[in-house]
Amino acid sequence: MSKGTKGLAFYLVMIIVFGSLMYFIAVKGESQQMDDLMIFNEDTPTTLTDGFAVFRHIILEHIQSDFGLLLLQIIVILLACRLFGWLFKLIGQPTVIGEILAGIILGPSILGHWFPEINGFLFPEESLANITLLSQFGLILFMYAIGMELDLDEVRKKLKETILISHTSTVVPFFLGMLTAYFVYDKYADPATPFLSFALFIGIAMSITAFPVLARIIQERGLTKTHLGTISLASAANGDITAWCLLAVVISIAQAGSMLSAVYNIFFSGVYMAVMFFVVRPFLRMIGQVYHNKEVIDKGLVAFMFLILLASSYLTEILGLHALFGAFMAGVIMPSNIKFRKIMTEKVEDVSLSLFLPLFFASSGLRTQIGLLNTPGLWGMCLLFILIAIIGKFGGATISARVVGESWKNSLYIGALMNTRGLMELIILTIGLDMGILSPTIFVMLVLMTLVTTFMTTPLISFIKFCFRTHDKFVEQKRLEHLAGIFRILISFGRASNGQVMLDVAHQMFSKGENKLDVTALHLTIGPDVNPLHTDNFEEVSFGPILYGAKKLNMQIETRYEISNNASQDICNIVNQEGYDFLLVGAGITWSDLPDDIAATEYRERQGRYLRRLKAESWFFPGALLKDKTKYFIEGARCPVGVFVNRNFVKATEVIILIDRVDDLFLFDYAQTLLKSTHGQAVVLDRTTAATPGRELIDQKIQAFVSEKNNTKLLSQKDITEDLLDNYNFMLVSYETWNLISENRKEALQTMPSTLILNQK
Incomplete structure (x- = not known):
């Protein structure tokens, strides 16, 4: 008999023996009650209906007790304040206004006037x-x-x-x-x-x-x-x-x-x-x-x-x-x-x-x-x-x-x-x-x-x-003129460890470009109630790894920390209003290979079909936590966007480039700059067919790219497989192609390397 079986047998015997003994003690004890002490009269419930009436009386008595009423009041107050605080946050107002208003609504002015019984x-x-x-x-x-x-x-x-x-x-x-x-x-x-x-x-x-x-x-x-x-x-x-x-x-x-x-x-x-x-x-x-x-x-x-x-x-x-x-x-x-x-x-x-x-x-x-x-x-x-x-x-x-x-x-x-x-x-x-x-x-x-x-x-x-928009536009124009010849990148990251990795990606992708590189690292804390005392600590923790990485790369970067109610919208506003040339963001947890992220994604997929039927998926999976913001960034930013999927990225030495349509040819420009920096090798996976629009131009561009460098070649196969992707440590793919393969070739992508999803503007 195994240890588990022995433990279960002992547990069952213990429950039966001691349960029986306690029942015996209870029966014997009741038999010793004096007749004049027994609580039994005509009000004692004899049916389940009578028992429910007694139960209801006890519940009402406890609700109306001082402590029970206080707990109920606190629950109602907290719910009202959170609700109105959230509503006012949606319209860009401090939550404190909604909370003050919630207090007034619960008082005689609103609740007491329209619903005096409830208020009372x-x-x-x-x-x-x-x-x-x-x-x-x-x-x-x-x-x-x-x-x-x-x-x-x-x-x-x-x-x-x-x-x-x-x-x-x-x-x-x-x-x-x-x-x-x-x-x-x-x-x-x-x-x-x-x-x-x-x-x-x-x-x-x-x-x-x-x-x-x-x-x-x-x-x-x-x-x-x-x-x-x-x-x-x-x-x-x-x-x-x-x-x-x-x-x-x-x-x-x-x-x-x-x-x-x-x-x-x-x-x-x-x-x-x-x-x-x-x-x-x-x-x-x-x-x-x-x-x-x-x-x-x-x-x-x-x-x-x-x-x-x-x-x-x-x-x-x-x-x-x-x-x-x-x-x-x-x-x-x-x-x-x-x-x-x-x-x-x-x-x-x-x-x-x-x-x-x-x-x-x-x-x-x-x-x-x-x-x-x-x-x-x-x-x-x-x-x-x-x-x-x-x-x-x-x-x-x-x-x-x-x-x-x-x-x-x-x-x-x-x-x-x-x-x-x-x-x-x-x-x-x-x-x-x-x-x-x-x-x-x-x-x-x-x-x-x-x-x-x-x-x-x-x-x-x-x-x-x-009122000062004309003056601000003039100042911004002068600032942008001053930045001519500079390639400005905004790196937005959540986890501190991702910041250093994304800086490595940006350095390898753009450091050998024609223009001088200017990098800003952005980290947002979500929520309007962040104490100003704590922001310095948040900055120190969030920017520590990326600043360490910048020092190793001998780069000067600017760090930027902000409080946000809507991270995706604020990131796009910063990119558009301040004239950045490229936005680099993380892909979220959906394609992460970290154990905790894999577990969260699997749970989301299991439960999502039931929640979608109820149209309640957003209640349990807030967008800021589980839903990718890729589409929002691609459509909202006026500059090119790169969405990075981290699969233990170190250096892009073995690169695979996916070509699925004529619009994907812009990837070669990025690949050329990348290979100058890493001195790695690249292969092209041409997934087009004879019926693909622009096929002749695609063939010309591929041949020009492959013949230009000794470290590039065209793969003979036409489709993605798990064995193929396992041979590379970096993949370049366009946003449109990514949407297609992430739905149709999801199993093959389980072994994909670190990937940069690019969108050209």
Whole structure:
């Protein structure tokens, strides 16, 4: 008897013996029950129908329990936020707008108005405290992460360039906000709210910039390392630090009731700031030098950092500055070692962004009652707030940027970016509502102002670009004239290891051409929520192998990293708008010979026929992961495209060229340049017949190619076989021919070598 059979026999005996013994114990135990303790009456179910009624009662009881209802609320909130965030991403807007809107839709303005029964079941008044408490804790984690995104050293370096822009775009809207508050206080403010507190809060609400949203817009636009992106980010960071310090003072004054009463709050707040910067920060800087990678950062250190976060939040809460300010400061003073900050944000950010922030959006939405704006006068006041916010922020940033020497185009861009408010604004408004400074009506107006000013950023940037299109075309034309005599290649790759291999392909294919070679390596990260702190690390990992390969080849290459929502579209846009001469991309996993890719392809093929019947294949196989983008690149790019299939490529020394039609003859031009570089051998597989159009020209070109070089020859056979392809390490084929043979000769292609699929434009 084998070991497996013995194990199975023992398992069955064990189950039978111990199962029987447990059943015997249960029966004997029940027989010992006292009659007066037996739970048996006329309500005890005696049929399956009665049992189902009891089961339904238990289910309903658990659904309506506090914990069960909270879990259901979280599920609904997360689904709504993800759905609306995805919809707004499709139209090129920050996902945060959709998430804020999802919170409003779940509140009394939409769901409560049209479906009051559902709203009452999902969000009963007594359950909202739990959501609010969880969302506040999530905001603490979020503000901690935001603080870590701000690099004080970088802010200090750009201080001279950005102080006028950042402070003008803070002071001007702050003043306009206070001026507006002066005229609306009597009619719209709560009579119990002091004017100073009301005016200061309106001012700070007008002057904030959403640094996280702005950073992600700059990433998506590919502006991170440009002068414009650097100035905008530094100005926003500088302005946010100023605005949050002003907010701390405003909250102190609001809670104390007057300037004189707030003196002690402000004094001890200054002591708190001094301790954080001159005592805690130097200590943390030392920790950051020692603990700088995941190997040495243990749970004890992480717990200590969270203790600092909570202690800082607690101190600012009892000082009257609000816990969120303490969380922000705890993030700001974290060790400047970028690796340490990346590790800590990884610990915090995913949970805070994915779970807790949607709860905050829902909590805010449940208190946003758009129905309060029920008269033309109130809507007019709302429009006035929006107009003043735009004039103050957009106008102030634009004029100040122009004063410091920026062009009108860059100044308008900076104004549009600084006008973004987003989540940071919503946080401030929620604080004002919780403190009773902002009435529900004013809160609704300012929430709508937040949505409008955030939503308008992307369209406004596009409009500015449209207005300066003539100037941009002139600049681009001059740049292209400067690049005359240079052959520009864009290599787009996903996996870091593929980058080095594709560089070898590009070097062998084009280094012996007539023009000087200029290579740009492009890597895209998919998704709009990439933290700016992590992009440097992504770049280092992604471009490491290709930079190593370039050094070995003694080549100078440019690396380019961008955030993208649609990789294929963005790659084609870059190629077309920037005038590249050739696009080299990978073929995806379909023809890869790596074990994991083979398994994924086989699974896709097995399941695809069932999913296609349901028209649901795209649900399970997202295009960015499994579907080849070959057709999109071929049709979308205005330059020639090469799609590379990697089969352990090293050097193209044994090349096979497939000729199936007269349009394939352009492959000989590529082959000649390739053979100059590799000094290899090439064979031509002529698959044409006597009936093929252009047969005479095909024969002439083949004979000219074969007779020109000693290391080339024409194969006698006419078709592809597994044995044939196994003799070569590189194949050149046109896109049209590839489409034909990949369908009709798929089995033969299982042994194909590394292949470059080419399309001529």
